[in-house]
Amino acid sequence: MNIFFNMRGTIVRQIAEDRALAEAAMNPPRRTSSPPRRTSSPPRRTSSPPRRTSSPPRRTSSPPRRPSSSPDDRPSTESVQMNNSSNSGVILDISTLKMAEVDTEVPPLPPRYRFRDLLLGDQTFQNDDRVQVEFYVNENTFKERLKLFFIKNQRSSLRIRLFNFSLKILTCALYVLRVSLDDREDVNGDPCAKCQNNSTADSADINWCVIFWVTRREPVWAIQVTVALISFLETMLITYLSYKGNIWEQIFQISFILEMINSVPFIITIFWCPLRNIFVPVFLNCWLAKGALENMINDFHRAIQRTHSAMFNQVFILICTLLCLVFTGACGIQHLERAGKRLTLFDSFYFCIVTFSTVGYGDVTPQIWPSQLLVVILICVALVVLPLQFEELAYLWMESQKLGGNYSRHRAQTEKHVVLCVSSLKIDLLMDFLNEFYAHPRLQDYYVVILCPTEIDIQVRRILQIPLWSQRVIYLQGSALKDQDLMRAKMDDAEACFILSSRNEVDRTAADHQTILRAWAAKDFAPNCPLYVQILKPENKFHVKFADHVVCEEEFKYAMLALNCVCPATSTLVTLLVHTSRGQEGQLSPEQWQRIYGRCSGNEVYHIRLCDSKFFGEYDGKSFTYASFHAHKKYGVCLIGVKREDNKSILLNPGPRHIMAAPDTCYYINITKEENSAFIFKQEEKHNKGIPVSGLYDAPSRLPVHSIIASMGTVAIDLQNPSPPEESSKLTLPTENGAGSRRPSIAPVLEIADSSAILPCDLLSDQSEDENNQSDEEGSVGSDFVKGYPPNSPYIGSSPTLCHLLPQKAPFCCLRLDKGCTHSSFEDAKAYGFKNKLIIVSAETAGNGLYNFIVPLRAYYRPRKELNPIVLLLDYPPDNHFLEAICCFPMVYFMAGTIDNLDNLLQCGIIYADNLVVVDKESTMSAEEDYMADAKTIVNVQTMFRLFPSLSIITELTHPSNMRFMQFRAKDCYSLALSKLEKIERDKGSNLAFMFRLPFAAGRVFSISMLDTLLYQSFVKDYMIGIARLLLGLDTTPGSGYLCAMKITEEDLWIRTYGRLFQKLCSSSSEIPIGIYRTESHMFSTSESQNSINVPQGEEHRERGESWKEKKAHRNSTTSDQSEHPLLRKKSMQWARRLSRKNVKPSSRAERISQQRLNLYRRSERQELSELVKNRMKHLGLPTVGYDEMNDHQNTLSYVLINPPPDTVLELNDIVYIIRSDPLAHMPEESQTGQPRRNQQDFVSETRDETHL
Known part of the structure; x- marks a missing residue:
């Protein structure tokens, strides 16, 4: 251990000595004979650098010493420094290395060697080696600071330029002041004072003294000298700061030369008094003021960060140039004419204006050649400068027009x-x-x-x-x-x-x-x-x-096309709802259907709080169904939905269980909103006096026709049942006190729903129906359907919808209609034996939006017996991702093919189809010529229209204006009359000028651009997108109803009117009707029709209608069938002929023979088409029985009536749009939890009878 500590101490001392030597080499101390003083500051260099030896100081000059050696044995620090100084020229201060502490004890390890410092950090050690670095030190110089203040800084340079501009304007003002105070006869003792001051008008005799010498008073001179001195110093400073290596480039700038001309002479007069009255062209400072103003404007725009100011700058430069030219010319001519005619400054200004405007009156002209030469120079300058600036201005103007400013x-x-x-x-x-x-x-x-x-x-x-x-x-x-x-x-x-x-x-x-x-x-x-x-x-x-609001085009498009197959003309219904109209279209037409169709098209969706409403305020605490029925009966408005104050979801027809509250928001359909309606409470008084009263829908529109941007007027709404307008031809609803002929079978609508009277919807009884009708449903796969949510969504963001699903996913091979597989050997639609008609969709590709076509047709509220098979006729086979999404739906198949191939149409089962949906292809949406994108689609649909006349074809077009070519008849007088009517409505400014086209009115054609207004309306009605999604089935909200349709049969005609139907639906099944889809027989002129083979069938149909109406003579109907009103039919034909400018002569025998031959020719053409189709079917091995049963129903017209008046008479085959309440909202708790109920069958059968009237 001792050896380890000794070695560690030796290493530490060597490291310290190496650092000391390195620092001494980098910063050598002053060379002196005396010992260096120990100070805290580092050694300073002397004037002469110290001399170094050839060899650097060695690390081993002083060997390491043991810690035990005494300080007496070590040589003194001074002697070491002396020796080193004499040898190497470097003086080392060993005391700064703190070697004394090293000798006495072992120094601590650096922080990187100690575990404690590794955890706590080595702040002290790092602080000893930290160096503070200053950035941008180049800007700390005096020149850079001046440049920053005068040039670079936006605000300070703007102030400097403003001050400079003020000086230049001041010099010009002083020049004008000096001219006004000038005395040409007195030059104040100048060297030319003895010259002859009197000058004649002769231009050859010029007094040059009065040109070079002027009279300048002392105060004016003092101010001019001061301004000149400031300008001179500023110019020198700016020149110095802007110097970039070429001084001549700055000297020969025009601004620098003008500054010298206008400032140096005044500075010289300070030192030489006789020159104080010398003429100096100070008026030239206007050009310097112009430059300063331009720079100031640029700095101002840069300070406010305005970048798009080129147009303003150019106009400003042009104006300043004109002013400077005029001011320079006026001052120069006035001064030169001091030796001539003695023009005043105003005269010179007048002359310049007249000259530059090219008028040239000639009353004021220069007389001497110097002034005339100046005029020539100014005109030449103007001819060069002004056109360039005008050209630049015109270019900027054109560019600004493109950009829009x-x-x-x-x-x-x-x-x-x-x-x-x-x-x-x-x-x-x-x-x-x-x-x-x-x-x-x-x-x-x-x-x-x-x-x-x-x-x-x-x-x-x-x-x-x-x-x-x-x-x-x-x-x-x-x-x-x-x-x-x-x-x-x-x-x-x-x-x-x-x-x-x-x-x-x-x-x-x-x-x-x-x-x-x-x-x-x-x-x-x-x-x-x-x-x-x-x-x-x-x-x-x-x-x-x-x-805030998003509209997905393909979602709405496919959902709308899908509902068109089960609810006819849903696309027309929604399009009319989302367009703003006053209901005045077609009111001048003699056709009854056009008047009522145009009047009902003005209905839109509005909203109001219950507590603020007169329509619904009295129904606070009542059921939703009660409020809807009575509001329609009393005011003619249709309440379709409601939203609670504490809930963001809109509920369509929440059913009788929903009790209206004051804070609720009501959504209703009406001609105009309640705020723009006036209420008339004098109905009973008028009835007592025998005065007929016109309701909202009965009389012609009392409002003048305004432009599309005019504010909406006031609509008068009568509070009781409207009277019939035409000889009591309409039935009125029975009054509240029992008067009238109310049928006892229509129960009253209850204020508060009775739980025992609320019948569950029959749609929940599918399982019971399947059990009861097992023998009828034998062989059908309908009993194998289950209800659930689709397991695979093709895209993120699709709304989950409860649907009819297969218990197990179908294999991909079974989805192919025209090819058999190991699971099924069927290869055409006939082999499947479908009980319901097919729905065929023709699309280019199987996009994710096509998923929204399938979901509404497989929603849980669709009865299982009414599910139509869906065949996707695709130009390109779908990918596995799409097949994975649709393989869980029952009776959904696909086939590769196109609609322009007859074999593909026959294989996919067009003979057994009820609806064919033709989706616009993406590859044809763009065309070189506008409106030609739909050419291929229109021709293909027209071909199918000729080959399969009974098929309902629903077509999507790119351009709405092309819908006039659908089911085109070149010589149809009635269609030409409708074209004239469309032009008239368009000239009036209608948003729905295309509404009278028969294919659109019948729901056979649709363009997605018609739904663009849905997004626009959301700016005012933020609920429109949500309501549209609920109607189309794109969103499902718990408790919210759905859109469906019911057909009026002969058994339902006892209800007679739409108002009684409203009461019947509300009282029995809590359904809310919102409109009628009506189809009428219309005999188009046979001489102009292209397909007249089945005209006798149309006649037979009309005769059947007439005989039926004779049997129902007690119905005082106002039907718009043309056969019932010969006078009206006669007027309509006259109107059609007048609009189409056709003069029909009385038919002769030759014409009748020609007509018969034409009919035979067309009959043979129809037979030829029939033979063509049958031959192709035989070639494909398909039976031809179904094609023989196809009938032509083209001699009809259909239209939509949105929220018709209560006294509208129902007709046979009318289809009523209804909003049915959510079936799950009426399910008892036992059924919701999955417990079986044995008494459900009787309950269901009774409900079904009530629902279907």
Whole structure:
């Protein structure tokens, strides 16, 4: 151990000596003969560096000593230092090394060798070696500090430039003052005072003395000298600070030369008094003032961080240049004319203005050649300088028009605006947004700032130049990913930001990625700005979940197309609900169906608190069903949903168990909101006087037709049952006191629901039905279905929905319809033996959005017997990920093929299909020519329309304007009349000008762009997206109902009116009707129809309708069937002929023969198509029986009536849209827990009878 400690002490001493020698070598002490003094400061160098020896000091010059040696045996420190000084020239102060302590005891280990210091840290040891480093020491010099103050620092340099500008303006003002005080006859004893002061008007005789010498008073001279001295010193300082190695470059600058000309002469006059009256062109300081002002403006913009000021700077420079030219010319001509005509300063200014404006009156002109030469020089300078600046200004103006300028901060803070971010702006998208946004009265004062990265389109520019939009729409070219462009749009002050995706892109995923980045950038820049985002693909929706409102295009599209198959024209119903309309479309038409269809299209969804409502305030404490029925009966409004104050979820038709409370928010369908309605309480008095009263729906619209941005007027609503408008042709509801003919089978709607009277929905009885009807369902797989949640969701963010599922997942091979496998040998739809009609979906690829087509059709509330098989006809086979998501659903199959291949259509079972859904293909959404993206789809659908006339084809188009080509008849007089009507409504400014097209009214065509208004309406109605998702089945909220439909049969016609149907549904099954889908026979002109083979069938159908109506003569119906009203039919045909400009002559015998030949030709064409289809079916080995049974039902028209008046007469085959309450909400606790109930069968059968009337 002693040896170890001795060795350790020796090592420590050697390390200390090495450090001391190294420090001494780096900092040698002063060389002196006297012993060095021991101070705390390090040794200083002398003027001459110390001489070193050729060999460096060796480490072994003093060998290590034992700790036991006495201090007497060691040589003294002074002698060692003397020897070292004489040998090597380096003086070492050994006392600074603290060797005394080392000799007496063993020194402690450094911290890195001790475990305690390793844990506690080596702060003391590190502090001894720490060196403080100062940065940017180059800026501490005097020159750099001056440069920082005068040039680099924004605020200080701005103050300096402002002071310099003030000096230059002061010198110009002093020059004007000196000119006004000048006396040309007296030069104050100057050397030329003895010259002849009198000068004539002859330009050849010039008095040069009055040009070189002026009269300058002492105060003016003193101020000018002071200003010149300050300017001179400042110029020298700035020149010194700006020196970069080339002094001549700075000397020959124009600003430096002007400074010398205007300041040095005044400084010389300080030392030479006779030169005090010499002329100095001080007016040239205006150009220096112009430069100082430009620099000051630049510094000011840099200080406030305003980067987009090029246009302002250029205009400012141009104005300053013109002012300087005029001021220089006026002062120069006035001074030179002192030797001539003696013009005043104002005369010279007038001459310059007249000359530069190219007017040239000639009343004031220079007389001597020096002034004339100056005019020539000024004109040449103006011809060179001004065009360049005008060109630069024009270029900046054009660029600013492209970029759109800025939206000022003052406007953003004092006015309200929204920002619309798009990747490319098309005219249709812009007009849809503007028409829908400004259709609301309270948005009339809002501004729309469009932020688009592309240059503005020519058509868009024309639209924005219309005075209606030019004052409220601002186009900015820029990117939402740049904070500068977001600052230009004042995103942080915006009321909302709409971010729309470009649906016409080939790569829709890339378009979604751009939308996501825009949403992130907007949220990062303005966290408090509400975001309204439109996304295309459902798998990208969770990236923008933070947005306030999100609309996924494919989710809504597929869900809407799916509901179109079970609830006809759901797409038309939802489209009309989400468009703002006043219900005035088609009111001037003689067609009855167009008037009522246009009037009911004005219904929208509104909300109000129960305690603030006159519609629903009296139903506080009553059941929801009671409030809905009586509000519709009394006011004509349809209460469809409610939201509790303590719950964020909206409930559609929560059922009779829901008791209305004052804080509840009510959602209802009406023409206008309650706040814009007036109430008339004089109905009974008018009835007593025999005065007929018109209700909301009966009389023609009393409101004038305004533009789309006009504020909504007041609607008068009568409080009792409306009277019939036309000779009592409509039935009225029975009054509350028992008067009238109320049928005893319709029970009253109870105020408070009786638990014993609430019947569970028949949809929960599927298991019992299967048990009772086991013999009928033999061979069917329906009994094997279970209810549950799909185990595999294809994307993140899909709402879980309780569905009918298979007990076990189907193998992927069994999902292929046209190929057999080891589990099944079926190879076509006929072999499967489906009991229900097929639903065929034609799509390009199996995207994740297609999952939302299957879920609503397999929802738990769909009866098992009514489930339709679904066949996916895909251009490209689906991947395993998609198959994994759909293999749990029953009766879902796929097949590779296209709709333009007849064999594929026949193999997938189009003969046995009830609906064919044609989804717009992504690869055809973009076309070189606008509106040509739908060309292939339209032609293919038209072909199927000819081949399979009874098939219901639901088509999605890219452009809504192309729907006029669906089921196109080139010579159809009625279709041409509808085209004229559409143009008339568009000219009136209607948002729903396309609503009268027969394919749209019937729900046969749909464009996703029609749902863009859903996102726009959410700015005013933040609940619209949620209600739309509940209606379409995209979201399922516990206790909320769902949309379904029921058909009116002959057994249901005893109900007679829509109001009685409302009462029947509310009292029996607690269902809320919201509209009617009506189909009428319409005889199109056979001479213009392309498919007239089944016209006799249409006639037969009409005769059957007439005979049935004769049997039901007691029904005073106001049906719009044209055969019932010959006069109305005659007027409508006249109206059609007038609009289409067709002059129909009386038919002659030759025309009848020609018509018969044409019918035979068309019949043979139909037969030819039939033979073609049958031959292909025989070739494929398919039976042709089903094709022979197909009938042509094309001579009909269908339309949707949203919330019709209570006295609307029901007709045969009417389909009523109803919101059915949640079946799970009515389930008893035993059934919810899974316990069987034996008495459920009787309960269910009674419920089913009541539900189906």
